[in-house]
Amino acid sequence: MRHYSFMLGRLAGFFLLLVAVSAQAAAKGSLVIAGGALRADNAVVWQRIVALAGGQGARIAVIPAAAGNPERSGKQLVQTLSRYGAAAFVLPVAPRLPGDVRKAANDPALAAAVRSAGGVYFSGGDQGRITQALRNPDGSNSLVLDAVWEMYRRGGVIAGTSAGAAIMSSTMFYEAGSVLATLQNGVEDGREIAPGLGFVGNELFIDQHLLIRGRFARMLPVMVKKGYRLGLGIDENTAAVVGPDRQLEVIGYKGALLLDLARATVDRQQTAFNVSNVAISYLDHGDRLDLASGALLPSGDKADGKVDPARPANFGAVYTADILGNTTVVDVMAKLVDSDQTQALGLAFGGPPAAAGKAGFEFRFSRTADTIGYASATSEAYSVYRLRLDVRPIALGWPQYDYR
Template sequence: MLKRLCTALLLALACAGAPAADAPKGSLVIIGGGLRADNAQVWQKIVELAGGQGALIAVFPSAAQHPEQSGTSAAERLNRYGARAFVVPVAPQLAGLDARKAADDPALAQAVRDAGGAYFVGGDQARITAALKRADGSNTAVLDALWSMYRRGGVIAGTSAGAAIMSSTMFLDPPPILPMLKQGMVKDGKDVAPGLGFIGDDVFVDQHLLIRGRFARMLPVMLAKRYTLGLGIDENTAAVVGPTREVTVLGYRGAIVLDLAQASTDRAQAQFNLSNARISYLDSGDRFNLASRSFTPGPDKARATGGVPEHRGPVFFPDILGNTAVVNLLEKLADSDQQQAIGLAFDGPRSAAPEQGFEFSFTRRQDGEYASQRGEGWSIFNVRMDVRPVRMNLPLYSTAP
């Protein structure tokens, strides 16, 4: 009887999102790329989580094309915000260095283990995994040291490529977004590859998200790899993931959360399709709990009360994959007299199958819309998203005489 009660209690705690006993006590700072030197909010957060003023932070230039320059620059910026950063010389592009051999150096591993945090610069994420994973897929000594530091309570931060490695699956060399949707499959070892998995096995991470219209390319990967949660972060913006799995967005723009827990796809159709997905936009200051899947708007937000809308009539975007288009559409829908918005995605006339495209429909939930009381910012949670293949009649003819 006592054994059954203990088992039930453990199951209840797991369902409630309580961290496991061996869960990392540290934090992640996942930056979507393009982190500017003057983004004090993000740089200071990294230093704070690493231990505050004087914190030792190991800088990994592993992804960089020019690691000496990139590593030194990142260390100088962290030091400007109070850290004592040092560069870890583990990078495939460092001349005369065997990166994997260096990653098994006991002295380097100990230096990383003793630090309060680590920071991965941007570049090519495949270089990071090539340096820190052995040929047989096992961890090098430096990667084990990173995990030890993270489990103890340290912070692991990364920008661009340094963000991609945070999930257990990462993009490797994928095609552009529309061709990826059109091909209808995900190729292991080409489109995607194993990441380092610091965020866990249940969340897929992508970066440069809004400015490059990348939310749609996450969808086929999430379906193929059985992820129900996706987290995409825009440039000059960070998602800070704490030990309780609470995500806080900091920085310039925001992040997208994709939830496919209730989504379905019609596999009888040859082309990509998706029904009943959920898409949410988190503005700076908003929070999202990965365990409970609950949202908390930032302190400057209040629930939209349904006053006089700014926009009237159909909400339609002809290029939903454009720069920040998906967030612009969601914000316009939230401040409109409409319940649904439509966005299209088509390639140019010289692309493969230019007549084939996709329609994205977004259906609002007014109880998930929060407006800033100090500006134009919005937080928009749990909008229903459906994707279906559509065709355009080509060639297009002018109506002019």
């Protein structure tokens, strides 16, 4: 059976990486990318946004374009940012606000307000509404979007949650189905995926609501299709902060999953989705990633807690029949990295009616020579770096019962 590597994709991806790094090097600003459901009491994230915007009194423009009720969302976000010391204001650019959104997005006065601010915050909701609002019908940037880029390149911060996180990469989910359906059916441009605004550059794919909704697996078909090497999925009430030096730090309630396809392969003779040799890492609160070099650095409470494979804390098989469950993937990874086992197995299936004619999937996690685990000295948290992940389609035979 022949396996085709991503060689051409890697060459193209490497070129895009050079272009992206060059473009990002010119930007002096930072990004705060929250994975959704960002609570108003998550002080570490909100304080970081305000600090990066210039500190107490910093002017931050709130763009509620994604929100179903942008007036209410904008007002609440202004109140939250103001509570943490910002001079926040709503920028009335949203498809669901009264008036012509195209006219508002190309209003020189609104663009000037953004340009002179220290930061911009994008609300959650529907990411398609953000690109609809800020891009002209011909695909060009509106005046407001150009102003956001100018503010960012000058040294300001761009922050956003949920939909506001999805737009950060050059490709975003648009009208995606369930995680399992995405694996089974793939993704198409203009349907499941669409162009984002690309603030984080072309080398990193971003997804949100990641762990609590079991979404890590849906990133893989997008990354394979679009040639991404790196994918970062951020959990709810958590944020990834990306500085102008391309250092990424995870802050907030939980963490983020990093997928690296640098050595991955796909069996093109298989019609169902499959991928082998993906490096998967879990970055916990306080962990850092150097996007340029790929170096991972654990948080201070884990720095002296490197897991010793010769002295495992867990024994026996590591297995789950629902790898797409709430935070299940992180639980499996944490057990495996500190286990007497070298492999863990997870399955993903739909119910019998949905499964007819559709593949299920096996997720095999393996410890390798590159795998490193760190355990916190103050909690039960782990950081897990570079497990190997192989995904292959499998069929499950359902027993036939006569319930009559």
